[in-house]
Amino acid sequence: KKCISAGTRLGGRRLRRFKLVLARVPDEQAQVQKRKEEGGSRLEKEGRKTKKKKKRIREKKMVGVVSSDAESDELDLDLALGADLVRAAAGADKAGAKSDGPEEASEKARSVDAVGDDARADGGASGETVGSLLSNAGAVLRVDSEMMAEVRGARESMQMTLHLPELQSYTFGTTEPSARAAVAEYGSLAAYRRSAAYRAHLRAKFEERGVRRCVAAVLLVHQHKFPHVLLLHDVAAASAVPDAWALPGGRLRPGESERDGLRRKLVRKLGGSTSSWDIGEQLMAWFSLSYGGECLKLYPYVPPHCTAPKERLSVFVVRLPPSGAFTVPRDLQLVAFPLFEVYNRADLYGPVIAAVPQVISCSHLNFLS
Numbered sequence: 001k002k003c004i005s006a007g008t009r010l011g012g013r014r015l016r017r018f019k020l021v022l023a024r025v026p027d028e029q030a031q032v033q034k035r036k037e038e039g040g041s042r043l044e045k046e047g048r049k050t051k052k053k054k055k056r057i058r059e060k061k062m063v064g065v066v067s068s069d070a071e072s073d074e075l076d077l078d079l080a081l082g083a084d085l086v087r088a089a090a091g092a093d094k095a096g097a098k099s100d101g102p103e104e105a106s107e108k109a110r111s112v113d114a115v116g117d118d119a120r121a122d123g124g125a126s127g128e129t130v131g132s133l134l135s136n137a138g139a140v141l142r143v144d145s146e147m148m149a150e151v152r153g154a155r156e157s158m159q160m161t162l163h164l165p166e167l168q169s170y171t172f173g174t175t176e177p178s179a180r181a182a183v184a185e186y187g188s189l190a191a192y193r194r195s196a197a198y199r200a201h202l203r204a205k206f207e208e209r210g211v212r213r214c215v216a217a218v219l220l221v222h223q224h225k226f227p228h229v230l231l232l233h234d235v236a237a238a239s240a241v242p243d244a245w246a247l248p249g250g251r252l253r254p255g256e257s258e259r260d261g262l263r264r265k266l267v268r269k270l271g272g273s274t275s276s277w278d279i280g281e282q283l284m285a286w287f288s289l290s291y292g293g294e295c296l297k298l299y300p301y302v303p304p305h306c307t308a309p310k311e312r313l314s315v316f317v318v319r320l321p322p323s324g325a326f327t328v329p330r331d332l333q334l335v336a337f338p339l340f341e342v343y344n345r346a347d348l349y350g351p352v353i354a355a356v357p358q359v360i361s362c363s364h365l366n367f368l369s
Contacts, residue, residue, distance in 0.1 A: 160363040164222040169323040177331035188236035190244045202291040212311040215262040216249035217318045222367045228336040271327030283359045284315040
């Protein structure tokens with residue numbers, strides 16, 4: 001009314017404008033109320049959809065639990081139905097107690113008791129079913145835990161334990177050099193292995209005997225709890241030549257087993273007796289496609305384009321006693337190198353020696369004092 005009176009004072013044009021505004025207000029309020037109702041109904045629909053979706057996800061994830069829940073729901077339904085029947089029968093008895101006789105009343109009571117017994121029996125059977133399902137689930141969980149414990153135990157038992165004696169507990173001596181006419185002609189064993197005469201010799205032996213079989217030993221010691229590997233060095237060869245460094249071992253005789261041949265080579269190059277060397281697990285296997293020389297390349301597998309490798313090298317770990325003595329030929333030298341020195345140095349020590357740190361990295365090292 002104040003707006004109309006003010007519009008009247010201001011003029012007819014403003015009066016019409018205020019009248020339009022006042023007429024528009026109820027329509028806008030009705031629209032706002034309608035939007036609120038529509039928004040509430042839409043939220044309710046989305047909430048119902050979300051609940052249904054969550055229910056489907058739970059049914060997919062928990063099949064066993066859903067089945068037990070369904071059985072428990074059936075149990076509740078059976079009990080509820082039984083209770084309803086009992087109440088209905090009791091109400092009927094009360095209603096017809098005046099008109100019925102004592103015999104009919106007793107028959108109705110017996111029927112009501114029978115219905116209650118059936119409902120309790122059904123409920124007990126369903127409860128036993130749910131209990132059996134839960135007990136089966138517990139048994140499955142126990143079996144799974146036992147299997148995981150067995151897997152962990154097998155994994156721990158598969159881990160190799162290496163006992164590393166201290167380097168200071170060993171003594172070193174020398175014996176007569178291994179005299180070879182061909183080696184003496186070339187000055188050193190490394191130079192002879194790079195010559196054409198050595199490749200021709202290997203070619204002839206390959207045509208005669210087949211694949212050349214060789215073995216090598218990984219001897220590990222420690223100094224101040226730093227693991228070291230024992231390598232043989234050709235004294236006459238230059239230290240920068242890869243053939244100048246090698247693991248103790250050599251070529252096998254025809255028909256000789258790998259472990260027996262490795263013991264024979266260790267006795268010849270490091271002394272002791274065949275029974276004193278404890279040959280352990282095989283660590284690596286390398287294959288050569290050439291007959292030696294400067295083009296010699298070793299692979300830890302047989303390449304697919306190779307029909308038959310020319311040489312096979314099997315590398316074993318040798319378990320050393322806590323103390324002992326080594327006797328090395330004069331043309332060779334036994335040197336202990338730390339593993340970090342030979343790691344990733346295939347250009348200097350060759351691929352076999354450079355791979356020793358990676359191979360024993362999964363083993364448990366026990367440093368003996």
